[in-house]
Amino acid sequence: MNYQFSERMSTIRSSSIREILKITQNPEVISFAAGSPASESFPIQEFSELSKEIYEKNPVQALQYNVTEGYPPLLDKISKRLKEKFKVGNENDSTLVVSGGQQGIEFIAKVLCNEGDTIICENPTFVGGMNAFRSHGANLVGIEMDDEGIRVDNLEKAIKNNKNAKMIYLIPTFQNPTGKTMSLRRRKEVYELASKYNILILEDNPYGELRFNGEDIAPIKSMDTEGIVIYCGSFSKTLSAGMRLGFVNGPSKILQKIVLAKQVSDVHTNIYFQILTDKYLEKYNYDAHIEEIRNLYRRKSNLMIKTIEKNFDKRVQFTRPDGGLFLWCTMPDEIDINEFTKRALEKKVAFVPGHDFLPDYDEPCHCFRLNYSTPSDESIVNGIKIIAEVINEFLDK
């Protein structure tokens, strides 16, 4: 049979990240390609003890169907933390548990975007976010960033030039893939622009807890007096990525629709891990745990940056993130980044070429993304030195 697929799925290409991740299953390959948290960051002992308690005390609840919105005590704790720590959420907002932040983005796209709507985003940005919007038939318009984040002049032009502009998709803090953080001033300007043009903002904040330099900057959602910002967060980078547990905070009217979308999809998020996370937040010191992860990533990012400074040709530019998992390297214009990536893979070092992060696939790109949370210290040093050699090969040509 000749299968006819839906139009909405036709613009999604399988990203090269997936192909690269398959190669990185080879233990000889040093990988800077993943976006995974450090395995040593998982609170294994605590989870093990809490698990034992769950199977002893309330196993039926942990294995039976539950409500779509999320386990009520966990919802309360998430809402409280968002409010107290980030000033996120007011009386018109509510919180919903989702199966990872990515699912939040997908449901937001589903309930808000008609096919042909335009989503304005940072350029480059997270491929999973873009593909969630693409999978519901939305078009993407990417806006360049400067050191303070997305450029407001071009953002306003894009809003004016796209009559069906529906939403601005942003990762203001430790952006994926660039590691950049939007300044407070820029956040205010972006919010005011969205308010002026009556357009929604999706603030995707999976890395916000992972600041290892400088001071926290208030989320855009904390400025939201008009109900125009939806906020996605996650436990994937702080407790466990594999349990698939994230959350959405936003206008209750929008969240009611998202609950319907979740109900027809996975019905509810795995309830055992909702109970487990609730108990974790109750019994253990989550902030102290996060502090340990920050220390770990500070050390790893410093090591990567020091090794880059020592070994990379000076024509290669790179970002110095204040948190999160990634930094972003920009090569001189003459370099073919796909050839460069291929050559590094031959030398058993993997990273993600920049193309994957472009809203417009065909735009030229001379960048690549490096992850420092997953590789060992030794791999960071050896891998960066090998990349430096490949850079020299290409620049000497």
Next chain:
Amino acid sequence: MNYQFSERMSTIRSSSIREILKITQNPEVISFAAGSPASESFPIQEFSELSKEIYEKNPVQALQYNVTEGYPPLLDKISKRLKEKFKVGNENDSTLVVSGGQQGIEFIAKVLCNEGDTIICENPTFVGGMNAFRSHGANLVGIEMDDEGIRVDNLEKAIKNNKNAKMIYLIPTFQNPTGKTMSLRRRKEVYELASKYNILILEDNPYGELRFNGEDIAPIKSMDTEGIVIYCGSFSKTLSAGMRLGFVNGPSKILQKIVLAKQVSDVHTNIYFQILTDKYLEKYNYDAHIEEIRNLYRRKSNLMIKTIEKNFDKRVQFTRPDGGLFLWCTMPDEIDINEFTKRALEKKVAFVPGHDFLPDYDEPCHCFRLNYSTPSDESIVNGIKIIAEVINEFLDK
């Protein structure tokens, strides 16, 4: 702000099941409304032991990101079981783990249906299945069933009358809500019709393992030589509903698209429970466990049927399922089923009125669904007697 939602979500109404389920949180209410497995069917002791083993032996794998397709050893076991026990799956098919069978249906709708496509289904049918299709803008056309399942003459008419008929959505075994099972002859006729008109079949089989009377009937998927049947299954009714673990088997070309849809939604299904289920299937006797559930549901369904026979007015018809979770009652035409449901709720007994299961909301309906897997034996007897009283109230009017 006045939110503009997507058109695709506009035809989904919040089902009355949700509202009724809220009322049934009240422990005084006897509920036949749920579709939950019996709590005593969960293998708690086994899960507890396996969990301990996971946190001791491979906790990092159980908490880190994993591949979208599913945990490979579990995929192998599911494929093997489908092949050996149900003759499901050939060399052009593959298997994918999803976060519950419902998610499988939703992804199938997403990758195959354009807005305005028609899905032909049984009338009545599972509200979650219908809403998954509705949420991607598909229209539903319901076809009446007789004692052998969906009527083939009307099915053929519907295919002819709907040029954009894309798929036939069926629950051939212990159908939700009717408890009916499609005969082997009818399955063959439906398959031949789909083949003749080049139309796909989605065979939803969440209850297929739960036969407590008679002999198993081959799934439609077992007849699929042309790659036109997609099959959804689940561990929700046999191991745990709350872990959210199901699977899809179907043509690899379609499953590749579903993998993309899953990648932009929850990325992968909770990996801890995939490993746990894999270990369960390896170490314990799954078939013996299922046999226990079958014995339990045989007893409960017999008790419900006996109590109905003794107490319901003879003008009320009801089905006698050979497996699954539900039976379906049909009242005389003059009864307003919503008033009837409301009156039963006043007397603290809950069930789901038939309207929720209709492809066309506005069609008249005089039916209601009863679940026997969740209530205790005592509740079955007392609840059925109360419904019998309400029936008499309404028939005496």
